[in-house]
Amino acid sequence: MGSIYLYNNRFLSAEEVAISPEDRGYYYGDGIYEVFRVYNGRLFEPGLHFDRLERTAAGLRLNLPMDRSALLEKLEELVLRNRLNEGTLYIQFTRGAAPRSLPFPKEAEPSLMAYTTEVARPVAAMEAGIRAKTVEDIRWLHCDYKTLNLLPNVLAKQEAVEAGTDDAILHRGGTVTECSASNIMIVRDGVILTHPADNLILHGVTRAVVLRLAHAAELAVLERPFTLEELLGADEAFITGTTVEVTPVVSVDGQAIGSGAAGPVTRRLQRDFAAAIGL
Amino acid sequence: MGSIYLYNNRFLSAEEVAISPEDRGYYYGDGIYEVFRVYNGRLFEPGLHFDRLERTAAGLRLNLPMDRSALLEKLEELVLRNRLNEGTLYIQFTRGAAPRSLPFPKEAEPSLMAYTTEVARPVAAMEAGIRAKTVEDIRWLHCDYKTLNLLPNVLAKQEAVEAGTDDAILHRGGTVTECSASNIMIVRDGVILTHPADNLILHGVTRAVVLRLAHAAELAVLERPFTLEELLGADEAFITGTTVEVTPVVSVDGQAIGSGAAGPVTRRLQRDFAAAIGL
Numbered sequence: 001m002g003s004i005y006l007y008n009n010r011f012l013s014a015e016e017v018a019i020s021p022e023d024r025g026y027y028y029g030d031g032i033y034e035v036f037r038v039y040n041g042r043l044f045e046p047g048l049h050f051d052r053l054e055r056t057a058a059g060l061r062l063n064l065p066m067d068r069s070a071l072l073e074k075l076e077e078l079v080l081r082n083r084l085n086e087g088t089l090y091i092q093f094t095r096g097a098a099p100r101s102l103p104f105p106k107e108a109e110p111s112l113m114a115y116t117t118e119v120a121r122p123v124a125a126m127e128a129g130i131r132a133k134t135v136e137d138i139r140w141l142h143c144d145y146k147t148l149n150l151l152p153n154v155l156a157k158q159e160a161v162e163a164g165t166d167d168a169i170l171h172r173g174g175t176v177t178e179c180s181a182s183n184i185m186i187v188r189d190g191v192i193l194t195h196p197a198d199n200l201i202l203h204g205v206t207r208a209v210v211l212r213l214a215h216a217a218e219l220a221v222l223e224r225p226f227t228l229e230e231l232l233g234a235d236e237a238f239i240t241g242t243t244v245e246v247t248p249v250v251s252v253d254g255q256a257i258g259s260g261a262a263g264p265v266t267r268r269l270q271r272d273f274a275a276a277i278g279l
Numbered sequence: 280m281g282s283i284y285l286y287n288n289r290f291l292s293a294e295e296v297a298i299s300p301e302d303r304g305y306y307y308g309d310g311i312y313e314v315f316r317v318y319n320g321r322l323f324e325p326g327l328h329f330d331r332l333e334r335t336a337a338g339l340r341l342n343l344p345m346d347r348s349a350l351l352e353k354l355e356e357l358v359l360r361n362r363l364n365e366g367t368l369y370i371q372f373t374r375g376a377a378p379r380s381l382p383f384p385k386e387a388e389p390s391l392m393a394y395t396t397e398v399a400r401p402v403a404a405m406e407a408g409i410r411a412k413t414v415e416d417i418r419w420l421h422c423d424y425k426t427l428n429l430l431p432n433v434l435a436k437q438e439a440v441e442a443g444t445d446d447a448i449l450h451r452g453g454t455v456t457e458c459s460a461s462n463i464m465i466v467r468d469g470v471i472l473t474h475p476a477d478n479l480i481l482h483g484v485t486r487a488v489v490l491r492l493a494h495a496a497e498l499a500v501l502e503r504p505f506t507l508e509e510l511l512g513a514d515e516a517f518i519t520g521t522t523v524e525v526t527p528v529v530s531v532d533g534q535a536i537g538s539g540a541a542g543p544v545t546r547r548l549q550r551d552f553a554a555a556i557g558l
Contacts, residue, residue: 018297021286021293021394022293024433025306026302026427027427028427028430030430030433033306060434102433102436139419140430142417148307149428150309151307151339154303154307154383157381161382
């Protein structure tokens with residue numbers, strides 16, 4: 001059962017959505033996106049997603065064709081039309097359709113595409129944890145923009161999967177940045193460490209929520225880069241993201257992290273996160 | 280008058296080409312491309328373009344759906360159907376349509392899209408030269424792959440255009456790499472310098488042709504990185520590319536290069552290039 005799509009201002013079946021071969025999203029990846037979590041039929045933390053969407057749009061000078069409240073209304077209608085209770089809502093804006101030429105086109109209207117997917121919470125992975133592989137981070141220097149240029153993420157994830165692991169942990173010359181589609185935090189001597197929200201990582205909504213929960217729980221947090229060595233010697237490691245929520249990393253490159261199972265800080269944050277989403 | 284498109288195995292009008300919203304080219308930029316030059320109704324240096332297409336495909340593990348000779352036949356038919364005498368042929372392959380998920384999809388078939396554009400040789404720019412602006416190169420570390428992840432190129436070109444110049448010269452911390460869609464060479468003390476064909480630049484077909492011509496003309500060539508300072512102090516500078524051919528760069532960041540007009544090495548290579556394309 002396919003999703004009903006929102007394509008520009010119309011609600012369409014997947015088969016009815018026809019992207020122009022001149023869409024700049026198609027030939028340049030010239031566009032931006034967000035993935036919202038839907039719990040109990042409601043968008044989770046829409047404000048944080050809209051903040052990031054607008055920040056990326058400003059960075060790329062892509063003019064969003066509608067304001068936040070008009071967009072929110074459309075997205076809530078999309079969730080309703082799809083009778084989505086638990087899942088994700090994907091939305092992307094491209095710079096529109098125009099003859100292929102690098103500079104911003106003068107005439108093109110940005111193009112909006114959105115749809116929903118039923119996705120259950122990752123209960124098994126949150127319980128058992130995942131195995132990860134370290135992969136060199138070769139991305140561009142604006143990883144804070146959530147854009148459609150995702151080839152390096154595709155290649156890193158594929159490399160991790162082919163190695164029999166669940167995800168890639170990216171590092172630049174030994175400094176851990178994030179994963180292929182989530183942020184990573186470690187716990188050492190009771191302190192939560194995570195890469196600062198600069199240009200080298202995507203500023204995750206779940207990352208922000210988890211840091212807020214950690215502060216509320218009076219857990220020590222340091223936003224500073226950490227090395228592969230610190231990761232491998234950590235007491236705990238976990239990833240945060242819209243679909244993975246708070247998922248323990250129990251091994252990296254075949255080596256157990258901490259006890260090789262989710263640690264107490266991870267468990268605490270998982271409980272607090274479940275409470276935050278009203279479960 | 281729009282081009283007839285080649286879309287997978289069919290020849291279609293632009294209006295008939297409907298890209299799936301689940302095409303990985305659309306949401307990840309997960310695809311590769313080439314731009315061929317057409318002179319006198321014939322593809323220029325098709326072998327070099329196919330070499331690069333196959334190299335990029337291998338790097339991204341994208342299985343091309345047809346071999347070189349079958350593809351060449353299709354492209355020649357596309358040129359004929361469009362009655363194209365002078366212009367470009369654009370072709371891209373994406374990893375195909377599949378539900379959005381980072382790893383390579385198991386079922387998807389790569390998707391091919393190609394069309395032609397009438398483009399005259401850039402006679403005025405080749406004569407008068409272009410002005411350029413230096414822009415920090417923030418791209419990923421596989422610039423040798425010719426992929427659809429072109430947002431940094433879009434942003435660099437836009438920055439150059441808004442500064443009232445014609446193109447961006449990219450540099451990594453002061454080391455010149457290339458331009459937004461072409462390679463760059465400078466001449467110092469009679470020696471042609473250009474960045475080596477490593478992972479930091481696109482290995483231009485015109486770059487290769489021009490180096491071949493330089494060797495044939497017994498001009499001294501050094502493939503080594505050069506700095507912004509060496510560029511600004513150069514006797515000559517020129518860019519090479521499929522649509523720009525050999526175009527002089529007469530000023531950078533408002534400062535004249537050499538005499539502020541095309542120099543003798545540039546002129547020589549322009550003449551030899553014109554001869555190479557049979558003009």
